[in-house]
Amino acid sequence: MIAAHPEGGTLVGRATDAFTRYRAGERSALDELVETVTPLLWRTVRETGLDTSAAEDVVQTVWLSLLRKAETIRDPHSVVKWLIISARREAWRVSKRVRTDVVRTAAVFGVDAEETLDLPDQRESLPEETVFRDEQQRQLWHHVQELPARCRQLISVIAFADRPDYSLIAESLGMPVGSIGPTRGRCLAKLRGLLAGDPHWEGQLS
Amino acid sequence: MTDLTPHGGSDPADAPLDATDQAVLAEVATMLDDVDPVPADLVERVQFALALDAMYDEVAQMTRMLDDALAVRTDLADAVRTETLTFSAERLTAMVTISASGPGQVRIDGWVTPAGVRRVSLRMQGSDREVTCDESGRFVAAGVREGFVQLIFHPTDTEDDGGLVVTPLFKL
Numbered sequence: 010m011i012a013a014h015p016e017g018g019t020l021v022g023r024a025t026d027a028f029t030r031y032r033a034g035e036r037s038a039l040d041e042l043v044e045t046v047t048p049l050l051w052r053t054v055r056e057t058g059l060d061t062s063a064a065e066d067v068v069q070t071v072w073l074s075l076l077r078k079a080e081t082i083r084d085p086h087s088v089v090k091w092l093i094i095s096a097r098r099e100a101w102r103v104s105k106r107v108r109t110d111v112v113r114t115a116a117v118f119g120v121d122a123e124e125t126l127d128l129p130d131q132r133e134s135l136p137e138e139t140v141f142r143d144e145q146q147r148q149l150w151h152h153v154q155e156l157p158a159r160c161r162q163l164i165s166v167i168a169f170a171d172r173p174d175y176s177l178i179a180e181s182l183g184m185p186v187g188s189i190g191p192t193r194g195r196c197l198a199k200l201r202g203l204l205a206g207d208p209h210w211e212g213q214l215s
Numbered sequence: 216m217t218d219l220t221p222h223g224g225s226d227p228a229d230a231p232l233d234a235t236d237q238a239v240l241a242e243v244a245t246m247l248d249d250v251d252p253v254p255a256d257l258v259e260r261v262q263f264a265l266a267l268d269a270m271y272d273e274v275a276q277m278t279r280m281l282d283d284a285l286a287v288r289t290d291l292a293d294a295v296r297t298e299t300l301t302f303s304a305e306r307l308t309a310m311v312t313i314s315a316s317g318p319g320q321v322r323i324d325g326w327v328t329p330a331g332v333r334r335v336s337l338r339m340q341g342s343d344r345e346v347t348c349d350e351s352g353r354f355v356a357a358g359v360r361e362g363f364v365q366l367i368f369h370p371t372d373t374e375d376d377g378g379l380v381v382t383p384l385f386k387l
Binding site: 043062072141172189202 | 226227229230231232233235236237239240241242243244245246247249250251253254257258259260262264265269272273274276277278279323337383384385
């Protein structure tokens with residue numbers, strides 16, 4: 010049997026371990042893999058601008074594709090990279106096609122209370138004030154939106170990973186080597202700069 | 216922890232990741248979890264969709280759309296909830312319309328091309344079902360309980376190299 014977390018228990022390590030066991034015939038390891046990586050895929054897809062229901066479809070499609078192509082992934086360590094790249098590709102493809110449909114559908118559902126209840130959680134791209142815990146969190150959301158799109162994507166996805174995995178995930182997102190880890194990188198430095206100039210954040214973390 | 220202000224002089228981007236960076240990232244994760252959480256049952260639904268026994272060759276791409284004709288209907292009391300989904304794969308294209316047919320029940324009307332007699336499996340939590348496309352490629356599944364369903368399209372009678380095409384799980 011393989012030791013519990015041979016790669017130190019980071020997200021990529023746990024995913025690699027689960028994928029290896031799945032390919033060795035342990036069916037339940039696939040469920041573990043799904044549980045481990047889905048939050049990262051959710052963020053990756055949502056950062057491309059898809060609404061929640063389209064994002065759910067994309068996440069499912071990517072997993073179904075993995076099941077079909079599992080044998081073609083030579084190095085189990087690259088399973089997270091494969092999933093992130095596939096998720097971005099699928100999300101861009103879908104967003105091109107459905108953007109107009111989604112807008113129209115939401116507008117129609119918006120006038121029909123019963124339909125709205127039937128729908129999965131639909132959130133505005135600008136969250137309502139009530140979803141924020143406090144003013145500091147609200148400001149953080151705004152500062153993250155102020156970042157260039159690529160930086161926003163990187164920061165939002167990286168935030169759900171473990172430090173040793175940053176470089177691999179940044180690379181999977183198509184960011185240049187060294188965009189984060191071991192150094193802070195341009196994107197995080199920008200966010201730090203924005204927070205440093207915000208009275209709600211000044212001194213909060215010191 | 217250190218001061219938020221980047222140190223003067225050298226480029227702050229070149230500084231090593233420090234505890235404050237980690238704290239900021241943790242705050243970002245908490246904020247995103249509050250503002251845009253992973254839907255509660257998404258993991259379970261993915262696990263269900265992956266638990267199919269069949270070996271499949273393609274995952275159909277799903278597009279949701281609302282029927283325009285119904286969208287503009289003004290008599291809401293009379294309106295029937297109808298949704299149309301399209302599925303595209305290399306082997307086939309399908310259009311599926313879901314309409315409410317009674318309390319908690321829906322009717323599924325499908326049309327698959329290329330046309331031909333083929334089986335369509337409906338995988339649902341709790342029950343599975345199978346219907347058959349007629350020669351024109353149409354199929355009907357009436358009296359289906361509301362919930363989530365995953366479709367599996369089988370090859371037609373006349374296809375030699377027919378592999379299975381599966382869809383993501385979608386809501387009825």
